Amino acid sequence: METIVSLVREIRIRDDNNNYVMDTGGRQMMMQEKPLSLTKWQEAIAWAKLVEIVILDRPIIDKSAAPNYSQSALKSLSLLVFWPNWKVRRQASSSLLNILSNEKALFAEALADLIFLDTTNGTIDHGDGWQVPGEWYVSTLKHLLTPKEPELDKLAIHTLLLASIQRLVEVDGSVWLRWVHEHRESKTWQASEDYGRITENEMAIYKCPEGQLYNTRVLDFDEAAGIKGQKGTSIEDQLAEIQLIRELAEKRRKEGKLSTKQKQVMDKELAAEKETRDALKSLFETAEAKLDEARAMVIADSAGAFA
Incomplete structure (x- = not known):
């Protein structure tokens, strides 16, 4: 085979004859589909x-x-990381890590979703x-959890379902939790503590509504305070002014x-209330976006979500 066709630019959708068409920078290679069992390592x-x-x-x-990742490439990698031959798995894992070092958590999320669904x-x-043995799932999950900041929160959601697969849990059910604990000092997790500090008053x-005052108690003050005791004014005049101010305030x-x-x-x-409301x-x-993602994954696999 040529040097892995270094000029490959994309994997296109299958053509009418169910062949894979690969554009190799000026000429095309046709690869007829065949059973995986007939594919040599x-x-x-x-x-x-x-x-x-x-x-890449x-x-x-x-x-x-x-990013818009080729579904054919994602599907291929989801199979190759679980290939029976260990040399193939080694290369697939190496390729996965190389991809993750460049694409970060977004690729990990896409591949984790596909592996879980498949x-x-x-x-x-x-x-x-x-x-596929549970040990291979553990190894792949560890690879998918290698990306760093700033997408840890989304990565946690997308890998949680994969981490809940029974055969993986039977081998190492705490691999996902250990990863979360290792990153507990992350700004992502520290920010989650902000939800626990929200007070009832802030929620109110x-x-x-914007522009409407919630804390109306700040308006209940005596505008005449400070008049009594002013120098250069008689007590009678001060009392009269206080009385007038209070009558006008009541009116x-x-x-x-x-x-x-x-x-x-x-x-x-x-x-001040607007600052609180904006925060x-x-x-x-942010919370609603994460819940929407979790809701979508549950809808996609309602049976597995509540198993």
Whole structure:
């Protein structure tokens, strides 16, 4: 075989004759599909190297967009990491780590989801009754947990279902938990403690509509305070001024109006409540996104989620 076709740029969808078409920079190679049992281990090793090239050398038009991984490449790697021949698994694991070092958690999430679904659907195992050993799942999960910050929270969600597969649990059921504990000092997990520090008062502010004052008690103050005892003014004049201020304040209260001083206090309190509301909004949007991901995974495999 050529040098693993270093010019490969993508794996395209199967054509009408059910062949795989590979664009090798100017000429095409046709590979007819055949049963996995007929694939030699040497071919499988070359296959793993090819998948690595396809993923890492894929054309990227918009770097700001989310990665679009070839489903054929993902499917191939999900099979190769569990290949019966140990040399193939070694190469597949090496290729996986090389991909993860560049693609980080996003690729790990995509592959973890696919392996979990293929396992529950029974397509990972061979048709002759042979099952992939739990030890191989443990090894693959450890590889998928190698990416670092800043996507640990999403990676934790996507790998949790894979970590719950029965045969993996029977071999090492705490591999996922150990990984979480190893990263407990991470900013991702430290940020999760913010949810536990939310007070009832802050929740009430969060639920209060924007522009509406929640803490109305700040408006209940005596505007006449500080007048009594002023130098250069008789006690009688001070008492008369206090009485007048209080009468005007009571009149405005009944009319639903605010004094200049009350408006100043209200504006200051509204600004403080907005800061609280914005901070909680950020936390809740993050939590809702994670719950939506978990909900989608449960819907995708409702039987397995509640087994």
